[in-house]
Amino acid sequence: MAPNPPLMSQLAKEISLHTETITKYIEHGKWPHPSFDADGPPHPIPEAEAEDKLSAARDALIEATKALHALAVGPTETTRFFCTNEINLVGAMQVLCKFNVPQHVPIQGDISLRGLSGKTDMGEALLSRFLRMAAANYYFSEPRPGFFAHTAWSRLLASDEKMRACIWCRHAEMVPAVAKLPDAVERFPESAEPQETAFGLAFGDTFFGYKEKNPEHMVKFGLFVDAFAGGNAVDSAESIARAYAWGQLPRGSLVVDVGGGIGHISAAIARQHAHLEFNIQDFGDLAGESSALLEQKGVSDRARFSPHNFFDPQPEAARGAAVYFLRNILHNWSDPYCHRILKPIVEAMDHGSRIVICDIVLPEPNTIPKTQEAQVRALDLIMLSMFNAKERSHEDWQELFTSVDPRLKITAVVGRPELRRDCLIEARLVQPALLSK
Template identity: 60%
Template sequence: MGSNSPPLTHLAQEIAKHVSTITSYLQSHNLPQPSFAPDAPPHPIPETDEKLSSARIALIEATKALHALAVGPSETTRLFAFPGLCHLGAMQVLCHFKVPQTVPLDSPISLTELSTKTKLNEHVLGRLLRMVATNYYFVETNPGYFSHTAWSKTLAPDEKMRQCIWFRHAELLPAMGKLVAAVERYPESDDPKKTAFALAFGGETFFDYKEKNPDDMIRFGQFVDAFASGYVVDSPENIARGYPWGDIGSRSGDGGLVVDIGGGIGYVSVAVGKEHGQLRFLVQDFEDLRKQSEVLVVENRLVGRVKFMAHDFFSSQPEEARGASAYFLRNILHNWSDSYCRKILKTVVDAMGEGSRIIICDIVLPEANSGMPKTQEERARALDMTMLSMFNAKERSLEEWQALFNSVDEKLRITQVIGRPKMRMDCLIEVRLI
């Protein structure tokens, strides 16, 4: 590990160094220190300062390695994913019975009262809470009395955060359980109907299943928004600040049109539109999302600048969307194998005019020995496994992205990649016809 010290000693030294950097910064800026207390901030270490953010990631890396060495290979293997599965199951029950919302935000509650209010068996409730408390969600302040921690408090007011639990338990876990069967039965397939998800859910593709269960589609959209909000590039606000949107349409002086393909209800378009008044937006997605989109647009006073259009991105772009200044795809292409991505991108290329660009917000997988921290790479690889099990799709390296674009049109080239050096998990990829 680049040191003559024993690994444990070296890691301890690294941890002390990074803790000092973080605590000194927080003290000098009069910011609260990280804490399990319910009034602790949900994001105690700001991501906006590059040095501080790097220290945070390095600290996580070092503590992860220290934990692995302290536990050892045998115990790690024997307990592989075991507590995590139990945490997931317990938390799903707690969220289903609205326990996070029922526990008072600033005081303890007895199991008896909580059981009465949630209609969850008191004995089972206690077992569930004591399980998740080992992972810092809730705390038993006195025997039979529970309070929030900063961790469990994130679930109390925010429906989107609770959907993170729902999706992994209700949809990802059953799909992962069929992954062996899927790769055995369909070893070469890129068909979204021949996936682990399809085996777990009656042979339907993920999106066919969602179309038949619109409430689930809404929940999935909430999960995606919550999940994306934790990433430096991927949140709508950071997308608005992270790309030079001001350059779009500047030549004509009358503003440019951005087509937000598969844009949900339009969170990104609204965020960018609030920052860049010269732009107009056409949000394309399922018809079921129209009403939510229109409400969002009205609430943000962007009527006339952000418009919703029901559209299937495998179909040719309608006349209104042709020749747009930019075509934006956020977390779309990673849901599809290369053959399907080519179909999507072909409709975009066919609609592009002179000066049009494609802006893709998606993961860029690291190359071998890239220097990306393992904790960051682990998340990227986990998403890659999710894409495999749910869609027969994948995350892509920069080389794979360019190969995909070349297979659509040899003139389609990556002109810019916005993301942290050595940490390109979530990136903005600009593509033009050159």
């Protein structure tokens, strides 16, 4: 039986309620209202102010508007036009960014198509087609015929190269790789190998192998990754430093940050927990940058970098550590490779050691809002296309640990509200005698 009132009306009411809640907060905080204008805020609510109640109202608003939009478009049109907008928008934005169009549109006022064409070296006719596609999606506006101005969306691209790198990575790497996904699934079903991927079919190499040979791609990828650091796009180093019981570890405990990059997460934990020592392990070419960062953060007396390949046995100095910390490492690798990464760690653990993994724990289907679920499912498929890897559910994590050592048990998981996207998964070696109790 159809719901009464009808679903669309229910959703419209919810949208109205959540909008009111958010608007009240905005007015109370004297923050700017979200708007399409060039001087509109880059976040609908300031990121630092996204307190629980407010972000819950925003999540619910996004969810209800997504559902209402889907119902209004309906199944036939959704499937007919499936992806035509998104993929061509990514193409148009990539062209506009390649020709530096965002930087040539004035922040205030507008510019004629002819003026913009002169500055960007692209013919007026072509330029207008890309600009109008973008404008139909809130990037740029055409306030009077033949003149273009910024919106809050396009202005961000003018001022922030990391945002331009997001567009670049999507278009230059993800689109060609995803186009090869059906071939990859057909040719390499169930493969665990990082070269037998959709990315491999598109680029003839592994994800990082290709980047090593194309340093300009590596630079863009670095900017893309940086675009997600800070704010609440992904969990910040500071929230990871707050979320886990680092404070309960005994004075002088060693945290080994396996594949820790230059150590920005360790540095944040070290700043909040002055009683801990850190060993950041990664490829040797990061040593200089890491030392500079640790020095700059004032933690170089307690945190040091060691070159180490995580497939090798742990060096003597890192054995029996209190914590082996792996952030965003294992989701890049298939189970057999994760096994090879975890085995040397388990061999180095003593009875007090634990592994702390910072990665997604996939939710049970239909237990979180669809918008959030779509994000984690998309990440899972990105891991497939790029690495033959995956995001893991609680059960997948436990199975992986058991395959490495039957004693390795999940002993704690910290997720929302302490962390927004990733979870901290703690695993310890639980002795068989304790297991049977």
